[in-house]
Amino acid sequence: MMPVLDLPTLWAFVIAFAVFAYVVMDGFDLGIGILFPFFAPGPERDSAMNSVAPVWDGNETWLVLGGGGLMAAFPLAYAIILPALYAPIIAMVLALIFRGVAFEFRWRDAGHRRYWDFAFTTGSVVATLAQGITLGALLQGIAVEGRSYAGGWWDWLTPFSLLVGMSLVVGYALLGATWLVMKTEGTVQDHSFRLAGRLAIGLIVCIGLVSAATPFLSSAYYQRWFAWPQVLFTAQVPLLVGLCSGTLVVSLLRRWEYWPFLLTLGLFGLCLLGLGVSMFPYVVPSAVTIHEAAAPDISLRFMLVGASVLIPIILVYTGYSYWVFRGKTGHEGYH
Amino acid sequence: MFDQFDALLLARFQFAFTVSFHFIFPSFSIGLASYLAVLEGLWLWTGREVYLNLFKYWLKIFALAFAMGVVSGIVMSYQFGTNWSVFSDKAGPVIGPLMAYEVMTAFFLEAGFLGIMLFGMGRVGRKLHIAATLAVAIGTFISAFWILSANSWMQTPVGYGINEAGQFVPQDWWAIVFNPSFPYRLVHTVLAAYLTTALVVGGVGAWHLLRERTNKGARVMFSMAMGMVAVVAPLQIFAGDMHGLNTLEHQPAKVMAMEGHFQSHPDGAPLILFGIPDQEAGVVRNAIEIPKASSLILKHDLNAPLAGLDTIERANWPYVPIVFWSFRIMVGLGFAMLALGALSLWARLRGRLHDWRLLHRLALVMGPSGFVAVIAGWVTTEVGRQPFTVYGLLRTAASASPLEAPAVAASLLTFIVVYFIVFGAGTGYILKLMSKPPHRGETGPEAGPDHPIRAAGITPAPAVDPDRTLGAEA
Numbered sequence: 001m002m003p004v005l006d007l008p009t010l011w012a013f014v015i016a017f018a019v020f021a022y023v024v025m026d027g028f029d030l031g032i033g034i035l036f037p038f039f040a041p042g043p044e045r046d047s048a049m050n051s052v053a054p055v056w057d058g059n060e061t062w063l064v065l066g067g068g069g070l071m072a073a074f075p076l077a078y079a080i081i082l083p084a085l086y087a088p089i090i091a092m093v094l095a096l097i098f099r100g101v102a103f104e105f106r107w108r109d110a111g112h113r114r115y116w117d118f119a120f121t122t123g124s125v126v127a128t129l130a131q132g133i134t135l136g137a138l139l140q141g142i143a144v145e146g147r148s149y150a151g152g153w154w155d156w157l158t159p160f161s162l163l164v165g166m167s168l169v170v171g172y173a174l175l176g177a178t179w180l181v182m183k184t185e186g187t188v189q190d191h192s193f194r195l196a197g198r199l200a201i202g203l204i205v206c207i208g209l210v211s212a213a214t215p216f217l218s219s220a221y222y223q224r225w226f227a228w229p230q231v232l233f234t235a236q237v238p239l240l241v242g243l244c245s246g247t248l249v250v251s252l253l254r255r256w257e258y259w260p261f262l263l264t265l266g267l268f269g270l271c272l273l274g275l276g277v278s279m280f281p282y283v284v285p286s287a288v289t290i291h292e293a294a295a296p297d298i299s300l301r302f303m304l305v306g307a308s309v310l311i312p313i314i315l316v317y318t319g320y321s322y323w324v325f326r327g328k329t330g331h332e333g334y335h
Numbered sequence: 336m337f338d339q340f341d342a343l344l345l346a347r348f349q350f351a352f353t354v355s356f357h358f359i360f361p362s363f364s365i366g367l368a369s370y371l372a373v374l375e376g377l378w379l380w381t382g383r384e385v386y387l388n389l390f391k392y393w394l395k396i397f398a399l400a401f402a403m404g405v406v407s408g409i410v411m412s413y414q415f416g417t418n419w420s421v422f423s424d425k426a427g428p429v430i431g432p433l434m435a436y437e438v439m440t441a442f443f444l445e446a447g448f449l450g451i452m453l454f455g456m457g458r459v460g461r462k463l464h465i466a467a468t469l470a471v472a473i474g475t476f477i478s479a480f481w482i483l484s485a486n487s488w489m490q491t492p493v494g495y496g497i498n499e500a501g502q503f504v505p506q507d508w509w510a511i512v513f514n515p516s517f518p519y520r521l522v523h524t525v526l527a528a529y530l531t532t533a534l535v536v537g538g539v540g541a542w543h544l545l546r547e548r549t550n551k552g553a554r555v556m557f558s559m560a561m562g563m564v565a566v567v568a569p570l571q572i573f574a575g576d577m578h579g580l581n582t583l584e585h586q587p588a589k590v591m592a593m594e595g596h597f598q599s600h601p602d603g604a605p606l607i608l609f610g611i612p613d614q615e616a617g618v619v620r621n622a623i624e625i626p627k628a629s630s631l632i633l634k635h636d637l638n639a640p641l642a643g644l645d646t647i648e649r650a651n652w653p654y655v656p657i658v659f660w661s662f663r664i665m666v667g668l669g670f671a672m673l674a675l676g677a678l679s680l681w682a683r684l685r686g687r688l689h690d691w692r693l694l695h696r697l698a699l700v701m702g703p704s705g706f707v708a709v710i711a712g713w714v715t716t717e718v719g720r721q722p723f724t725v726y727g728l729l730r731t732a733a734s735a736s737p738l739e740a741p742a743v744a745a746s747l748l749t750f751i752v753v754y755f756i757v758f759g760a761g762t763g764y765i766l767k768l769m770s771k772p773p774h775r776g777e778t779g780p781e782a783g784p785d786h787p788i789r790a791a792g793i794t795p796a797p798a799v800d801p802d803r804t805l806g807a808e809a
Contacts, residue, residue: 054450057405061446065438067412072435075427075502082416082423083736089417090746093410094753100406101757104399107780108764147424147500153742295428296504303432310439317447324451324458 007301008294011073012283014307016276018069022062023268028261029056031176033099033124034169035195036117044188045117051183053103054325058318060096072303076147077283077293084142084149085134085156092130099123128172129165133157136164139278140217144287160213167206171268174199178261185328196260197252203264204245207271211238214278220286221278237274244270342740343732346418349747351717353410355710356754360404362709365479365525366532367397368472370559371452375465385551388777392552393536396768398453398780403761405446410750418743422724422734429495429503429511430485437481445474453780479525487517489725490716491585503725515585519578520716526571527712530672531705533563537675538702541695543772552773554689561688561698565676572669576632582719583633586726588647589719592658594629595619596643603627604641609663612655617644619659653721661714668708675701 029052039045052059071078082089102120106113133156140160143151177196181189215222225234244266251259281289294300371393378386412434415423423431451459451467459467494510495503505511540557543550583590591597595607597617606629610622630639644652675697682688720726724734 054454057402057449058443058446060405060409061438061442064409064412064442065435067416068431068434068438071415071423071427072431075424075431078416078427078431079420079424079736082413083418083420083738086417086736086738086742086746089413090749093413094749096409097406097753097757100409101402101761104402104780105760105764108399108767109760148420148737150737153739295431296498296502298505298508299428299432302505302508303435306436306439310443314439314443314447318443321447321450324455 007297007304008073008290009281010304011069011294011300012280012290014304014311015066015069015073016272017311018062018066020269020272022059022066023272024265025055025059025062027172027268028052028175028179029059030099030124030128031172031174032180033120033176034128034173035176035180035192036121036124038195039188039191041114041117044191047184047188048180049103049106049120051180055322056100056103058321060100063096073295073300074283074290074293075295077288077290079147080142080144080149080284080288081138084151085137086153088130088133088137088156092127092134095123095126095130097123099127124172125169128169132165132168133161135168135275136161139164139214139275139285141285142287144284160217163206163213164210167203167210170199170202170206171264174203174264175261175268178264182257182261183328193252193255197249200245200248200252200260200264203267207241207245207267211241211274218286224278234277237270237277241267241270241274342738342743343735345740345743345747346735346738347731349418349743349750350414351714352747352754353407353414353750355713356758357404357407357411358709358713359706360400360407361475361478362524362528362531362706363535364397364400364404365475365528366530367393367400367535368468368475369529370532370536371397372465372468372472375468379461379465384775385555388773388775389552389556391777391779392768392773394453395780396765399761399765399768401445401449403758407754407758416736417746418736418738419724419734420736422729425502425729425734426489426725427502429488429492429505432505433481433485433488433512437478437485441474441478441481444477445471448474456779476525479528480521483521483524484512484514484517487520488514490514490520490720491516492725492728503728516578516581519574519581523571523574523578523712526567526574527705527709530564530567530571531709533560533567534672534675534698534701534705535703536560537564537698538700539769541698541702542769544689545692545695545699547772548690550772550774552777556773557695557698558683558688561676561679561683564672565680568669568672568676572673575666575669580633582716586719587642588644588651588653589658589716590633591642591644591647592653592655592719593662593715594633595622595655595659596629596641597655598645599641599643600630601640603638604629604633604643606632610659612659614652614655651722653719658715658719661711661718665708665711665715668704668711671701671704672708 032048032052036045036048039048067078070081098119100123102116102123106116106120109116137156137158140158142149143155174196177192177199180192181196184192215225225231244263248260248263248267251263279285281291283290283293371390374386374390374393377383378390415430448467448470451464452471455464455467488511491514492503493514494505494507496506498504536556537560540553540555540560543553544557547553579590579593594604595610595612596604597612597619603626605622605624605626607619607622607624610619610624612619627637630641631637633639633641644655678694678697679688682691682694688694722731723729724731
């Protein structure tokens with residue numbers, strides 16, 4: 001079947017875009033949380049925190065758009081996926097509470113700053129792990145009966161979902177490290193370069209493992225990736241991943257400041273593309289397609305009018321806000 | 336030992352708990368954002384330093400309240416799916432787009448400009464800074480607009496059809512967004528937020544006046560807050576009355592529960608002031624009542640007949656004792672606020688606003704009353720909608736996710752523990768900030784004695800001309 005660009009397909013792209021925007025923006029600030037214990041208390045941690053404090057709230061809003069958008073555009077998928085992933089979703093929102101308030105609380109309570117730093121890290125790790133597990137569990141399939149989830153409340157926990165969870169922790173940590181490479185200097189930057197090098201190797205291994213495992217989760221995925229002649233097309237994805245990975249390693253060895261972050265984003269983009277190749281046109285793999293899950297056209301059209309005007313505006317003022325807080329943190333007068 | 340009923344009850348309790356906690360923060364930050372915009376505007380207009388100091392004083396508190404509102408709100412946006420999946424599937428096509436618009440028009444606006452509002456003094460010019468403050472303030476209002484539209488549609492659903500899968504399918508978006516109860520609920524809720532904030536600001540001002548009568552910041556904030564209470568409290572009582580009449584028209588069972596009218600009164604219904612509703616027996620015991628007064632209020636006629644819950648099938652009754660009491664708490668506090676506003680006006684006319692200690696004590700006690708009234712009002716309207724999620728169409732019992740009770744019990748317990756730790760600590764920090772008097776040279780959230788590092792700069796600021804920035808004034 002040829003994919004036609006109808007309203008459900010358009011909305012699948014809008015939501016994929018929201019998810020990617022979320023990963024691009026919240027990925028690095030969750031990553032900084034994950035790496036927090038590796039930085040010394042005091043100026044190192046403070047400048048790492050300062051580099052994201054003005055923007056984290058906006059970053060997290062993309063997650064709300066992803067969740068809210070899924071409910072609005074694909075209510076059936078939202079109604080099946082969220083109960084199926086009850087424990088990881090609840091863990092994620094609770095973890096986000098801890099790390100979100102830590103941004104403010106650590107400045108208000110010097111006596112307990114260690115605890116809020118711990119909350120910041122634990123919250124970031126758990127939220128990331130939960131997001132990865134959610135993705136892994138979705139990929140491996142969800143039991144559906146009629147219009148609802150039909151499995152147990154531990155179905156999400158498998159070696160594969162844990163692998164994806166761990167991979168995302170490594171991936172976000174790399175985004176965080178490369179962000180700090182870009183936004184800091186001196187000891188924090190040196191430190192970040194070293195961490196980024198190890199994490200880059202780790203992420204490349206993880207991508208390899210997940211990619212190797214995915215086609216064997218179901219024959220549909222295998223067909224999708226290896227059937228002739230579309231293998232000519234799908235094979236471009238792993239090739240580009242390889243190219244991107246190689247350049248990333250080089251950029252870190254040569255201590256380039258901007259490229260490591262951008263190339264890591266490139267890797268994330270390619271993984272999302274690969275995910276799209278595996279899943280499309282399903283939203284709950286091998287159970288519910290985007291057309292089956294889609295809200296009526298009148299709902300999708302009503303939202304699309306707003307989204308097509310508002311999302312570009314949002315991107316402009318989000319960009320402006322980043323621009324206001326541009327440059328290196330914690331060191332005045334640097335260009 | 337767990338059956339489906341337990342899972343449902345636990346899910347309802349979890350939603351009530353998380354939404355009540357969440358509602359506290361926006362009901363404060365909606366009003367506080369506007370207050371901050373007013374303070375910044377007054378500072379720019381008059382050039383008086385006291386307004387800048389007050390702006391920075393409340394900005395630190397706003398940063399904390401807003402962060403807690405954001406994180407408790409993320410919980411809500413996922414809880415519809417985790418715990419109310421059948422509702423999400425069926426009502427998603429109507430409710431979902433309204434919430435998506437809330438995210439796109441409000442959440443991003445608030446979040447996008449919050450960074451500049453909190454940390455941007457010294458980085459952008461004055462006009463841009465107040466524009467950011469206004470963007471955040473307007474964002475909080477737009478957020479209230481959409482989420483209350485969605486909630487109101489659940490109370491008074493119109494403009495929909497139902498498809499073969501049992502989903503509500505929108506037919507007329509204008510009718511859906513501006514559904515019959517929405518204008519009343521919006522006005523009543525936004526006024527409640529302004530009143531809540533005014534009472535908090537007044538309480539803090541009163542606390543500092545009791546300790547140091549000459550504190551300039553405390554005098555200004557107390558005067559502004561009491562002025563606001565004096566104006567808004569009567570407006571709110573009027574708006575509440577209008578909202579009640581609207582509810583009588585569209586959701587009579589809710590009003591019957593609020594009034595405690597189990598029985599119909601063909602020739603004038605009494606106003607039950609207090610009593611003990613007995614849901615099983617269908618009577619209000621030990622009632623203290625004013626004959627015919629309820630008909631006078633609701634129908635503007637002493638002898639107008641009023642139907643009671645006996646005209647409604649028992650399976651469709653809301654749980655009367657909760658609605659009955661929460662309504663009385665809200666109304667009682669509303670009249671106490673009216674009295675506070677009136678007393679403050681009297682004191683103002685006599686020139687005693689800043690040295691009448693009794694008034695200050697009263698304002699201090701009333702400081703948190705707005706939160707109690709807001710929660711009580713929310714309980715009234717939400718419990719009064721039961722046993723439906725979409726009024727008259729989708730029963731609460733048929734809306735929940737197919738979850739096992741232990742899963743919901745575990746999450747509920749975790750929510751309770753986490754919320755008390757996190758929001759307990761956060762409230763503690765807010766009270767700590769409030770306990771310090773406002774003073775000259777007040778610092779904003781970007782700097783302070785506890786954290787000099789942050790003041791050193793999130794970014795280099797050489798590109799900004801220091802004479803043009805807000806920070807240079809402070």
